[in-house]
Amino acid sequence: MFQVHFFDGKTSKQQTAQLDMDGDELRLTGAFGERRGRLCDLDISEALDSAPRFIRFPDGGMCEIASHDLAEFAAWLARHGRQHGWVAQLQMRWRNAFAALLVCVASVFAAYLWILPAAAEYLAPHIPPAALQALSDQVLEALDGRLLAPSQLPAQRREAIAREFSALLATQSGLPAYRLHFRAAKGIGPNAFALPSGEIVVFDSLVGLAGDTSEVLAVLAHELGHLHYRHGVRHLIQSSVVSFALGMYLGDISSLAAGFSTLLLESRYSRAFEHDADAYAVSLLRHAGRDPVGLASMLAKLQASQGGDSGRSLLASHPDTPSRIDFIEASRR
Known part of the structure; x- marks a missing residue:
């Protein structure tokens, strides 16, 4: 009793x-x-x-x-x-508890390294185009109202770049649809980016930095690689999951820590995406009979324009520039 x-x-x-x-x-x-x-x-x-x-x-x-x-x-x-x-x-046994902890940690790393990217890659093609278009329109509208302004490049220059890029792609099939936009941007640095719906935005400063049109076309081929692999929407899915998971773990009071942690974790995905886009551009340019050296020289100029530091440029989450240039140079041989 x-x-x-x-x-x-x-x-x-x-x-x-x-x-x-x-x-x-x-x-x-x-x-x-x-x-x-x-x-x-x-x-x-x-x-x-x-x-x-x-x-x-x-x-x-x-x-x-x-x-x-x-x-x-x-x-x-x-x-x-x-x-x-x-x-x-x-x-009741410490060994079992420790083994369970190791399994949990390994599961989290496996989810981050393989499962989440694979899930994002699977889901990306199934998102309705109308939803991607609406999202991209909102992003571009927000940027136009705050950071970007109408292009100051002569119309003939913009038309020439668009015409040459279209001619470069004319002999190839299976390419993603795209729409080319030019914008002026102050305080951001020379750059270009692609939105999930197919919008490719090129800054006037990037065109001005390029020695000739071939370097601009190489950057456009790189951005087309992002569209081909659906990097934009995959990154959105992955970053949303990472942000949610870290927010749940760290809590609202640690929003700064959660944001910084998300940035660090997502940088790995960004580096992988940039490597894929570089490889796509190299393949595209070589298939069109063009030398991909333009992409390597443009990367070097982008880095130099930032004083050797990516600063506010999108290069901040990219692989280090020398390794990208080495990859492109090696692909020419």
Whole structure:
């Protein structure tokens, strides 16, 4: 027989009671009267080190087994056919707990490194084009209202670039649809980017930085690679999942830490995407009979324009420029 603390589930009053077995039923007696229940019908909490254990009755009543009676209570339950569950048996050993921790950590890394990118790659083609167009329109409209302005390049220059890029692609098939836009941008640095719907935006400063049109075309081929692999929407899916997971773990009070952590984790995806886009551009240019050296020289100029540092440029999340240039140079051989 055990002396336990009983709570009737209706008030917070603690009552002293006696716990024992009567046949195949557990019996609880005290000033409140008597309660009975078959062991198989009662909810008995698992053993957890020295934490008290609880027995919950179907009517909401509950009794608490004091810490000093835990070992005897466990043996008593075992004699009456109620053994520890397999989870409780596993968590009683530090080796098992440590192994479970390693499995959890490995699962998180596997999800980050392989499962999430694979899921994003699978989901990206299934997102309706209308949704991508609406999203891209909103992004471009927001940028036009804050960071970007109408292009100051002569119309003839813009038309010539668009015409030459179209001619470069004319002999190739299976290319993603695109629409070319030119914008002026102050304080951002020379750059270009592609939106999920197929909009390719080129800054005037990038055209001005290029030595000739071939370098601009190489950058456009790179951006077309992003569209081909659907990097924009894949990045959106991946970054949303990472942000949500880190937000859930770190909480709202750590929004700055969550944002910084997301940036660090997402930079890996960005570097992988840039490598894919570089390879796509090299293949596209060579297939069109063009030398991909224009992409390498443009990357070198972009880095030099930032004083050797990516600063606010999108290069901040790209692979380091020398390794990209080495890759392009090697592909020419």
